[in-house]
Amino acid sequence: MAARTEGGVTPVVRVTGVRRAFGPAVVLDGVDLTIGPGEVVALLGGSGSGKSTLLRILAGLDPEATGAVSVPREHAVVFQEHRLLPWKRVADNVALGVTGRDVRARSAAALTEVGLAERARSWPSELSGGQSQRVAFARALVREPRVLLLDEPFGALDALTRLRMQDLFGRLRDRHRFAALLVTHDVDEALLLADRALVLDGGRIAEELPVPLDRPRAPDDPGFGPLRRRLLDRLGVPVRGS
Numbered sequence: 001m002a003a004r005t006e007g008g009v010t011p012v013v014r015v016t017g018v019r020r021a022f023g024p025a026v027v028l029d030g031v032d033l034t035i036g037p038g039e040v041v042a043l044l045g046g047s048g049s050g051k052s053t054l055l056r057i058l059a060g061l062d063p064e065a066t067g068a069v070s071v072p073r074e075h076a077v078v079f080q081e082h083r084l085l086p087w088k089r090v091a092d093n094v095a096l097g098v099t100g101r102d103v104r105a106r107s108a109a110a111l112t113e114v115g116l117a118e119r120a121r122s123w124p125s126e127l128s129g130g131q132s133q134r135v136a137f138a139r140a141l142v143r144e145p146r147v148l149l150l151d152e153p154f155g156a157l158d159a160l161t162r163l164r165m166q167d168l169f170g171r172l173r174d175r176h177r178f179a180a181l182l183v184t185h186d187v188d189e190a191l192l193l194a195d196r197a198l199v200l201d202g203g204r205i206a207e208e209l210p211v212p213l214d215r216p217r218a219p220d221d222p223g224f225g226p227l228r229r230r231l232l233d234r235l236g237v238p239v240r241g242s
Contacts, residue, residue, distance in 0.1 A: 012037050012147055012179050013058065018067035019203075020053055027053050028065070029203030035147070038177040042190035044235060045200035051183045054200070055151050058181065075147040076140035080155045082132040084124040091120040094138045103142075110138035113175075114168065130161035134168070141172065148180040154189070166192060170216070187231045191224060192217050199234050207234045 013035035020028040027050040035041050045051050057065045059077045084093045095107040111117050114134040124132060133153060140148055153169075154162045166189060173180065173193075184190055190197045191211055199207035209231060213223055229239050 009036055011035055012072055013181065014070040015058070016068040018054065018057060018065055018069060020050070020057065020062065020065040026203055031204055033198065033205055035179050035181060038179055039196070040173060040180045040182060040194045042182045042184055042194035042197045043200060044184060044187065044190055044197060044231065046235065049200045050203065051200055052151050055149050055181060055183050059149050072146045074143070074145050075149060076143045076145040077149045077151070078136050078140050078153045080152040082136040084132055084135060086124050089120070090116070090122045090124065090135055093124065093135060094142055096139065098142055106142050110142040113141060113172065114138045129157055130165060133157065133165060137168070137172065141176070145178050148178050150180055150182045152183055152185065155185070169193060187228055188219055190231070191227055197231060199231070
C-alpha cells in the first residue's frame with residue numbers, strides 16, 4: 001500500500017519502507033501506510049507480528065528502525081498500561097511535560113472530558129483500572145494532538161469497562177477529530193472504532209479493509225458480520241458456522 005495523497009488531502013501520517021529486525025529476526029519488512037486527517041486506522045495481526053513495534057517507531061521510540069516515517073510533532077501515545085506516576089496526583093500526571101500559563105486549566109478541562117473532574121487531587125493508587133486509563137487519555141488530550149497512537153489501550157480492562165472506554169474514545173474522536181492508529185487484537189473493537197482495518201503479516205501490511213459502517217455501531221448491525229468474518233479469516237481464526 002503505497003503512501004499517497006487522496007482527494008487532494010495530505011496524510012498526517014506517512015510511512016514508507018519501514019524495516020526493523022532484532023538480530024536475525026525480521027519483524028517489519030518494508031511497511032507502507034498512510035493515515036488521513038481525522039481518520040482512525042486499526043492495526044491487527046498475530047502475536048509477534050510487529051504491531052507494537054510499528055507503533056513505537058511512529059512514536060519515535062525506536063531509533064534502530066529504517067525507512068521513512070512522517071508523524072506530526074503534535075502526537076500523543078496511550079499504552080495498554082496507563083503508566084501514571086504514583087507520586088504525582090492525577091492533575092499533575094495529566095499536565096506532565098506540558099508547558100504554558102494555562103496548563104492547570106487545560107488539565108482540568110481534559111479531566112472533565114473524560115469524566116474525572118472530581119478526581120484531580122486523587123493519587124493514582126486511589127483509582128480503578130478504568131479510571132487510570134481515562135487519566136491516560138486526558139494526558140494525551142491535554143497535548144491537543146493531531147494524531148493519537150494507541151497500543152491496545154483497553155486490553156487490560158474488564159469487558160464492561162472496555163465497552164465504556166470504547167464509547168468514550170468514539171465521543172472524544174467526534175469532538176476533537178484527531179487521527180489515530182489503534183493497535184488491537186480485538187476484531188470487534190477494530191470494526192466498532194476504525195475507518196479502516198489493516199492486517200500486519202509477514203512484516204508487511206497484508207490486508208486493507210475499509211469499514212463503511214454508519215455510526216454509532218454495534219456488532220449486530222447489518223454489514224458488521226461479513227467484515228468480521230473477513231478479518232477473522234485473514235487472521236487465521238476459524239469462524240463457527242461459516
